[in-house]
């Protein structure tokens with residue numbers, strides 16, 4: 191039983207093969223946390239873990255007693271102001287101006303499987319045996335406020351998900367000022383915090399910092415999860431490496447504003463909180479209303495960062511991503527954006543596509559510029575109707591011609607945005623997010639549509655759906671190219687303006703849900719100026735996303751390495767683009783560009799007609815390789831081997847589910863003269879299995895490759911010998927082994 195209940199319903203041990211999580215009902219009826227970590231033996235009583243000691247300068251709960259202070263207790267869902275001075279999990283403003291609440295345990299319910307979170311993305315189960323859920327009901331008697339804390343323990347994953355529902359069963363109007371999805375008090379602070387930070391073009395670079403006393407946090411205030419911080423943090427023990435040691439991961443299944451924080455108190459207790467960012471958040475909860483928080487997925491690993499990542503990869507790939515494309519091999523695509531921008535004609539597109547079809551590409555994607563008056567960035571967004579001057583037979587006609595070339599057809603949209611110069615804006619100037627009588631700031635000359643309003647979402651839904659109904663479209667790229675400013679909705683009363691950001695996200699999730707339901711066979715790819723909304727929430731609707739607008743292979747090593755901390759390869763759109771690269775102006779050889787991109791959902795972002803015949807041969811080989819191996823790459827176990835942030839090298843590998851195929855990518859950033867000999871230590875192989883290297887037929891045992899290593903030394907002796915071409919900057923090796 192993954193949830194053991196002891197002491198007549200006072201102690202709860204959530205456990206599976208890997209982890210344990212202990213919750214105790216404390217003497218005052220609140221919930222305490224006793225442990226989260228490696229699986230421990232079950233027992234009747236863990237009460238000795240509660241340290242109720244007298245401490246100076248402390249406020250105590252019970253009159254006449256000096257041993258019960260919430261300040262010193264490790265709590266499960268803490269409130270502020272009743273002896274605990276740390277940041278709480280929840281803050282509720284009441285009609286009398288007070289924010290003091292008292293949440294006492296009432297009852298619990300255990301059931302198999304997992305409930306759906308209404309209107310929100312979340313992990314799920316396909317059969318009830320896959321997980322067990324416990325709901326704790328907490329209640330504030332004075333204001334009749336009920337909280338339901340839900341915990342799901344997955345049978346096969348070292349993971350627990352958590353979310354919170356709040357119900358106003360009283361008569362007051364309450365303002366929820368803060369509702370964190372997770373709060374967890376850990377007994378010490380001997381951790382390094384890992385965050386994935388960056389910017390446009392360099393998303394999700396891992397950063398580590400040792401926890402210190404006080405608050406350390408990351409957040410988004412931009413209306414999307416953002417390029418800048420990803421809704422994830424991990425706490426790793428100081429001796430934890432990529433492959434060994436303990437780490438706790440916390441990942442927020444949400445795409446809007448978030449806060450992820452660790453507060454280390456004066457006694458070194460680390461309080462982790464994660465949820466919707468309370469900054470600019472204020473949700474009015476009237477009598478009878480309910481608020482549902484998004485969920486956090488917590489992972490425990492004692493196999494280092496790789497162990498944590500592999501748990502997220504599998505769980506997210508199999509039980510967060512959904513739909514027909516979840517398990518299907520993804521088509522090799524070609525996108526015209528970097529090749530043509532908005533400067534194309536139908537004829538040019540067909541030439542572009544025909545060559546791609548000849549080289550084995552399977553899906554042609556028409557990016558920005560095909561609709562309304564969109565010939566540049568200043569016009570057209572919002573008018574989702576084909577520009578007949580460019581495409582005389584509309585999208586339907588173009589899709590048909592593309593299909594005749596033997597390619598699937600895909601199309602770009604940016605449904606959440608509008609340009610001032612558009613029919614949509616001219617008819618509905620009041621549909622944008624802005625404060626009345628104040629200036630609205632623009633980003634890329636565009637405004638954000640008020641997706642907190644159902645009529646706006648409906649209108650856009652109808653426009654997009656019309657095109658998808660009429661044409662044979664197999665793929666949609668859903669872009670979002672600016673952050674929200676001046677958050678305000680004219681459809682909401684003043685007391686509800688703090689709801690705009692979250693209601694906007696609910697509107698986005700709603701349109702995604704409706705489109706993916708009406709068009710279940712379309713492969714959706716999310717995008718936000720590259721990876722500006724690359725998060726678990728998006729994965730629930732689209733099984734893949736555009737990882738970054740930076741397509742330079744060397745930069746991509748870092749971006750893909752960092753992204754893989756949480757997200758599976760199947761989710762990472764990765765394309766080979768032209769050189770010199772549009773973002774870095776770097777010249778990386780075609781081989782390496784391919785060798786990096788194929789560790790993702792593979793595609794091209796260049797005009798193949800501009801390549802030489804030799805290069806086209808390389809392209810055809812790459813496409814063939816991807817078609818042969820994409821199942822392994824999509825579903826296999828991924829290992830990071832060499833860190834491009836710390837070394838001149840990057841290496842990673844994938845081992846197929848049955849462990850019979852192994853694909854290694856090994857990359858050198860700058861060439862070294864007369865370089866030392868190098869070995870790569872592989873991971874995850876069957877020790878006694880013989881593996882044959884495909885390019886030279888050498889045989890190795892698994893344990894040999896893992897312990898003695900694979901020799902990777904190249905020809906960088908610093909001199910040209912017998913006309914042999916020495917290695918060069920940005921060189922790479924792609925090595926495949928098959929079990930013999």
Ligand code: DGJ
Pocket residue numbers: 527557558602669671717718719720736738739
């Ligand atoms: C930003 C995306 O990341 C690009 O791939 C491209 O689709 C452009 N937008 C088009 O405007």
